[in-house]
Amino acid sequence: MQNPSTEKVGAALGGLDPRKVEALSRRLDLAALVDAASAMSDTQLHALGGMLATQASPRKERPLPAANGDFYDLMSTLSDRQREIAARVRHFMETEVAPIMNGYWSRDEFPQSLIPKLRDLNLTREIWNDDGTRTPDASVTEGIIIMEMCRVDVSTAVFFGVHAGLALASVALGGDERQLKEFMPRLLDLDMVGAFGLTEPEGGSQVSRGLRTTARRDGDSWVLNGEKKWIGNSTFSDVTVIWARDEADDQVKGFLVRRGTPGFEVEKIQGKIALRMVENGHIRLSECRVSEQDRLQRATSFRTTADVLRLTRAGVAWQGVGCAMGAYELALKYAQTREQFGKKIGEFQLIQNHLVHMLGNLTAMQMLCLRLSGMEDAGIMRDEHAALAKVVTAARCRETVALARETFGGNGILLEYGVAKHFCDTEAIYSYEGTNEINTLVVGRAVSGLSAFV
Numbered sequence: 001m002q003n004p005s006t007e008k009v010g011a012a013l014g015g016l017d018p019r020k021v022e023a024l025s026r027r028l029d030l031a032a033l034v035d036a037a038s039a040m041s042d043t044q045l046h047a048l049g050g051m052l053a054t055q056a057s058p059r060k061e062r063p064l065p066a067a068n069g070d071f072y073d074l075m076s077t078l079s080d081r082q083r084e085i086a087a088r089v090r091h092f093m094e095t096e097v098a099p100i101m102n103g104y105w106s107r108d109e110f111p112q113s114l115i116p117k118l119r120d121l122n123l124t125r126e127i128w129n130d131d132g133t134r135t136p137d138a139s140v141t142e143g144i145i146i147m148e149m150c151r152v153d154v155s156t157a158v159f160f161g162v163h164a165g166l167a168l169a170s171v172a173l174g175g176d177e178r179q180l181k182e183f184m185p186r187l188l189d190l191d192m193v194g195a196f197g198l199t200e201p202e203g204g205s206q207v208s209r210g211l212r213t214t215a216r217r218d219g220d221s222w223v224l225n226g227e228k229k230w231i232g233n234s235t236f237s238d239v240t241v242i243w244a245r246d247e248a249d250d251q252v253k254g255f256l257v258r259r260g261t262p263g264f265e266v267e268k269i270q271g272k273i274a275l276r277m278v279e280n281g282h283i284r285l286s287e288c289r290v291s292e293q294d295r296l297q298r299a300t301s302f303r304t305t306a307d308v309l310r311l312t313r314a315g316v317a318w319q320g321v322g323c324a325m326g327a328y329e330l331a332l333k334y335a336q337t338r339e340q341f342g343k344k345i346g347e348f349q350l351i352q353n354h355l356v357h358m359l360g361n362l363t364a365m366q367m368l369c370l371r372l373s374g375m376e377d378a379g380i381m382r383d384e385h386a387a388l389a390k391v392v393t394a395a396r397c398r399e400t401v402a403l404a405r406e407t408f409g410g411n412g413i414l415l416e417y418g419v420a421k422h423f424c425d426t427e428a429i430y431s432y433e434g435t436n437e438i439n440t441l442v443v444g445r446a447v448s449g450l451s452a453f454v
C-alpha cells in the first residue's frame with residue numbers, strides 16, 4: 001500500500017507526461033523528494049507540483065531585446081521638451097517618411113507632400129526665434145532632430161538642414177531688421193523653402209578663396225553672373241541665398257534670389273548614388289538682377305558665410321550619428337532573425353563582433369556630438385571642435401554602415417532591406433560641409449599651431 005504523501009507527490013507529478021518525469025529524474029532525487037513531501041501541506045504540495053511542471057518543460061525562448069541604438073541612454077540626459085521633440089520626429093519619420101522614401105529615393109525626387117507635414121511638426125521654431133536668435137538649447141535640440149531623422153532617412157534631414165540650417169542661418173546672421181521681419185517668419189513656418197548656394201563647379205574646398213560668381217552694382221540693384229553646383233532644395237526653393245564676389249571691393253556678399261527671377265536657371269543634378277531623395281541643383285546665373293533690398297545687409301564679407309557654416313557643422317556631425325544608428329538597428333534586427341546553418345546569424349561570434357564594433361562607434365559618436373552641441377549652446381565651440389566631430393563621425397559612420405551592410409549579406413545591397421540607403425547616403429555626408437581632408441587640416445592647424453593648408 002502507498003504512503004499518502006507518495007500518493008500526493010505522485011498526483012503532483014501525475015499531470016506531467018512520462019518523458020518529462022524521466023527528464024526530471026535525471027536532475028532530481030525523486031525518492032528524497034517524496035520523503036520531503038511527507039511533511040508538506042496540500043498548499044505546499046500544489047506549489048511543488050507547479051514548480052516541477054515548470055522545471056520539466058523545455059526552456060521557453062526568451063524574447064530577444066529590441067534593437068536600440070541608444071545604449072548609454074543619451075535620451076535621459078535631455079530635457080522633457082527635447083525628449084518630446086525626439087519622439088515627435090521619430091513618429092513622423094516612421095509613419096510619414098519610411099513608407100514612401102524608397103520610391104522617391106529610386107526616382108531621384110523629393111516628396112513635396114512632406115513639406116506641409118514638416119510645417120505641421122513645427123521643428124524650426126524649436127531652434128530659432130523670430131528675431132533671428134537661437135533658442136537656448138538650439139544645438140542639442142537640432143542635433144537630436146537630425147539624429148532621429150537620419151536614423152530613418154538622411155535625405156529628409158538634408159532637406160531640413162539646408163532650409164533650417166544653412167538658408168535660415170544666412171538670413172539670421174546676415175539680414176538686417178527689415179529682412180528678418182520679412183523672411184524669418186515665412187522660413188520658420190516653412191511657407192517659404194530656402195536653399196544655400198555657395199559651392200561652384202570649380203570652387204569646392206577652395207571656395208573661400210576661389211569663388212568666381214560675381215555681383216555688379218547697377219543703380220538700385222545687383223547683377224549676378226556665375227554658376228553654383230550641388231545646391232540642395234534649389235530646384236523648388238522659394239528663395240536661394242547666392243554668395244557672390246562684389247566686383248567693386250572683391251568681398252563675398254549674400255543675395256536672396258527669389259524663385260522665378262529672370263537669369264536664374266536651375267538644372268537638377270542627375271545620377272547621384274547618394275541622397276537621391278534630395279534635389280541638388282546646378283544653378284546658372286546670367287545677368288540675374290536682384291534688388292539692393294535683397295542683398296543681405298549685414299553679410300559684407302566671407303566671414304558671415306564662414307559663421308553660417310560653423311553654425312551648421314555640428315548638425316552635419318549629428319547626421320553621421322543618426323545614419324549609423326539606423327544602420328546598426330537594422331543590422332541587429334536582421335541578425336536576430338536571419339538563420340543560417342540552423343542558427344540565428346546573431347549567434348555567430350563574427351557577427352556579434354560586427355554588432356559590437358558598430359555599437360561602439362555609434363555610442364562614441366553620440367557622446368562626442370552631445371558634448372559638441374553642449375559647447376555650441378554654451379557659446380564656447382570653436383571651428384576646430386566642430387571640424388573634429390565632422391571628421392570622426394563621418395569616418396565612423398562610413399565604417400558602421402559598411403559593417404551593417406555586410407551583416408545583411410546580399411540583401412544588404414537591396415533597397416527594400418533599408419541598410420543600402422544608409423550605406424550610399426554616408427558617402428555624401430563624408431564629402432559635404434568640409435571634406436574629411438579639409439576638416440582634418442582645420443583641426444591639425446589648431447592643435448599644432450602650424451598650417452598645412454596649401
Ligand SMILES: Cc1cc2nc3c(=O)[nH]c(=O)nc-3n(C[C@H](O)[C@H](O)[C@H](O)COP(=O)(O)OP(=O)(O)OC[C@H]3O[C@@H](n4cnc5c(N)ncnc54)[C@H](O)[C@@H]3O)c2cc1C
Binds near residue numbers: 206434436453
Ligand atoms: C550631396 C551634396 C550636397 C551638397 N549640398 C550643397 C549645398 O546645398 N550648398 C552648397 O553650397 N554646397 C553643397 N555641396 C557641396 C559641398 O560642400 C562640396 O562638395 C564640398 O565642399 C567639397 O567640394 P568638391 O566636391 O568640389 O571637392 P574638391 O574641393 O574638388 O575636393 C576633391 C578632393 O580633394 C581634396 N582636397 C581639396 N583641397 C585640399 C587640400 N588643400 N588639401 C588636401 N586635400 C584637399 C578634398 O578633400 C577631396 O578629397 C553639396 C555636396 C554634395 C555632394
